[in-house]
Amino acid sequence: MILWxxxxxxxxxxxxxxxxxHHCYRHVVGAVATEAEAKSACAALASGSVPVTVxxxxxNTELRHxxxxxxxxxxxxxxEYKPGxxxxxxxxxxxxxxxxxxxxDNTADASGLLPCAFIxxxxxxxxxxxxxxxxxxxxxxxxxxxxxxxxxxxxxxEKLTNELQxxxxxxxxxxxxxxxxxxxxxxxxxxIWGTESKWTDVTASYAGLFFRAEGGGSAAFNPxxxxxxxxHVFNKFTIETIGLKNVSHNGQSETRTSELxxxxxxxxxxxxxxxxxxxxxxxxxxxHPQNTAVKIWRRSG
Numbered sequence: 001m002i003l004w005x006x007x008x009x010x011x012x013x014x015x016x017x018x019x020x021x022h023h024c025y026r027h028v029v030g031a032v033a034t035e036a037e038a039k040s041a042c043a044a045l046a047s048g049s050v051p052v053t054v055x056x057x058x059x060n061t062e063l064r065h066x067x068x069x070x071x072x073x074x075x076x077x078x079x080e081y082k083p084g085x086x087x088x089x090x091x092x093x094x095x096x097x098x099x100x101x102x103x104x105d106n107t108a109d110a111s112g113l114l115p116c117a118f119i120x121x122x123x124x125x126x127x128x129x130x131x132x133x134x135x136x137x138x139x140x141x142x143x144x145x146x147x148x149x150x151x152x153x154x155x156x157x158e159k160l161t162n163e164l165q166x167x168x169x170x171x172x173x174x175x176x177x178x179x180x181x182x183x184x185x186x187x188x189x190x191x192i193w194g195t196e197s198k199w200t201d202v203t204a205s206y207a208g209l210f211f212r213a214e215g216g217g218s219a220a221f222n223p224x225x226x227x228x229x230x231x232h233v234f235n236k237f238t239i240e241t242i243g244l245k246n247v248s249h250n251g252q253s254e255t256r257t258s259e260l261x262x263x264x265x266x267x268x269x270x271x272x273x274x275x276x277x278x279x280x281x282x283x284x285x286x287x288h289p290q291n292t293a294v295k296i297w298r299r300s301g
Contacts, residue, residue, distance in 0.1 A: 012148045014046055020062040023144045025052065027067065032141045035116040035134040038076040039093070042143035050093040051078040052142040056101050060126075063142070069124030073140045077129065081115035090117070094144075104129050174299055182295040189297050198301030206296055 013024035026045060032038045035051075042049045054060050054077060067073075078093035090102075090110070104110050105128030116134035120127040174197060180189045189199040 013145070017046070017145070018066055019147050020066060022059070022147055023062060024147050025063070025066045026143045027140060028143065029073070029140045032076070032138045033135075034137075035076045035080075035118075038138065038141045039078075041141060045143055046145050049143045049145045051076045052144045053078040053092045053094050054101075054103065055092065060103065064124075064126060067121065067124065067126075067142070071121050071124055074118060074120045074138045075140050075142045076116060076118045076138055077142075078144075079117040079129070081112040083112075083115070102129065176299055176301070178299045180297045180299070182297060184294075188295070189299070197299055199297045200300040201295065202298045203294075203296045 013019040017024040017026045024046075026049075028041070028045075032041065038051050042051055052063060052075070054063060079090050080093065081090050090112075102110075108128065108130050110129075110131060114131035114133055117129045117131055118136070118138060119129060174193060179202075180199070182188055189197070193199075
């Protein structure tokens with residue numbers, strides 16, 4: 001059987017790395033004391049570099065072709081057992097786990113008691129995956145990063161383009177002239193919709209205007225302008241004297257308390273034997289709600 005193997009443009013990988021269809025590999029000959037040292041040394045070679053991972057038969061074939069047929073070596077692979085996970089569950093350093101594909105050697109203890117994995121290679125023949133305590137020296141290390149093929153770059157560019165279109169669609173869904181009212185503790189429109197749209201602060205155009213939500217005691221909404229609604233300002237007081245009927249103050253006849261249906265009194269209760277009582281009244285409809293300043297923005301571009 002003849003095996004045809006496709007290598008991509010070497011420019012898809014950094015200098016001193018070898019490109020295959022899916023990965024960039026680098027074989028560094030020299031003793032590696034521990035699995036932690038292998039991870040650290042790989043990471044120092046390139047961004048995202050990890051000890052080699054084998055997710056499927058295709059990855060395994062690429063690795064064998066990369067190493068050749070006359071290599072005698074041993075190296076850690078990027079596969080670790082995580083304490084606390086179910087027995088037999090091993091995680092790859094780049095992504096995923098080994099539950100769907102594995103190449104354990106018949107002599108390997110894959111229970112997790114020995115939490116690191118490695119491969120022995122004699123004259124180009126790779127063993128199955130073996131395990132150790134992560135502190136056994138290896139004769140070399142094999143590192144990998146994803147290959148930067150033109151297809152992969154195109155797919156990534158297409159994904160970024162789609163994401164950009166979605167952002168533009170979100171921004172474009174806010175029409176020119178849209179009014180946004182910014183309440184306290186809310187973001188301004190630039191923080192919400194980004195810098196793709198232009199917003200003008202038009203608060204000064206509405207300065208001093210009191211807004212009241214439609215409903216309750218409010219008049220109906222008037223889309224053509226300001227709704228003018230009568231506001232009862234009832235500010236008067238009465239002076240009552242013991243044993244006398246209604247009296248007048250400032251030429252105005254006042255009303256006794258018993259004749260007012262809606263009233264708010266303030267001050268201390270006056271004793272019954274007092275000569276004078278001063279009662280102050282305010283119409284209940286004139287009790288103003290709490291209000292706060294807002295900012296008003298209009299999308300202008």
